[in-house]
Amino acid sequence: MKQSLVVAFMLALAAVPAAGAQEEHAAGPLTVEGGLMIWTLVVFGLLLLILRKFAWPAILGAVEAREQALERQLAEAEQNRVESARLLEEHKQLVTDARSQAHGIVVEARQHADKERAVALEKTKQEQGELLARARREIAGERDRAIADLRREAVDLSLAAASKLIGERLGSETDRKVVLDYLATLDTGR
Incomplete structure (x- = not known):
């Protein structure tokens, strides 16, 4: 309210010299009028005082607030x-x-x-070795049984042939032992 009154007063003061200037303006555009100049300086001074008291703060x-806001925004x-x-x-490191x-x-x-493949391969090789060893043992056992059976058959056939040749019955345990010992000496002689 106070500011409105001051502004209205200033406008009124400015209008008074302007009205007088229109009447005297006919004298020439380059003429200097002292009264008008004084009133203009007075109005300018009053306007400056009013602006200094009310508007400039x-x-x-507002300028300082804006400056602080800008500084704060720059800091942020x-x-x-x-x-x-x-x-x-941090993201790059992650x-x-x-x-x-x-x-x-x-x-x-x-x-x-x-490692698992090496373990599986080693286990397979071990199982293969065990199977091969077991097969060899079984083959050797079967061979030994076959040889023993073959010897028994050979002894039985030899005794049967010898008893036919001799004409008496050979087949006692001692006769068998004699033939088996003889065959054993033949095996070791090879």
């Missing part, structure tokens, strides 16, 4: 830039760590697979 306050922007740079670096872990897991899985 508000304008300066700098903090955000620093924070985003830190987060970016990605690098994740890649490193993934590579480690792949390498470990390959090593584990190679």
